[in-house]
Amino acid sequence: MPMAASEIERMIKTALPDAEVFITDLAGDGDHYRAQVISEAFRGKSRIQQHQMVYAALGGQVGGVLHALALETAPPETA
């Protein structure tokens, strides 16, 4: 069952208000997305923890409604 990119972005931003979110629909089917998420909340966290935070933000949709969400996460670069 497809899920709109705007809904993914909204859910991530609800949990991580400072996040910059870039979503790409990989297959054009509303079911395979790539999300790049930048948030200060990721600083000092392992990659696994960063991805778990995004999965939690999406409230159990990944692996269910969303077949796959390719994730890239990082804290903002400090200049």
Add this chain to the structure above:
Amino acid sequence: MSDTQISNAIDRIKQDVAANDVLLFMKGTPNFPQCGFSGQVVKILGFLETPYKSVNVLEDPEIREGVKQYANWPTVPQLYVKGEFVGGCDIVREMFQSGELVGLLKSAGVPVKDAQQS
């Protein structure tokens, strides 16, 4: 699926994770991956010539549900090295590209082909 079935599956997962230095939960088999994300991890481990045990979650619904709870991770594939959850396809690919995966496997004492030295 009952809680007992899931908790039995998690016990089996724990045993497998403890007994295998490199363990991959995947959809399909290394010869016939049934999902592109599982296939990518298979290719990376194949490139590194690292021996590993794979578990096909499509053959076992209880394991398929159990690994999600065990790692607090909603998707398959899942790679474990020396009992530690390393990540899914994205993390494994990033670590492969950065060289961290080779470092991790080496420090775990697992056979790995280091392209930079050959």
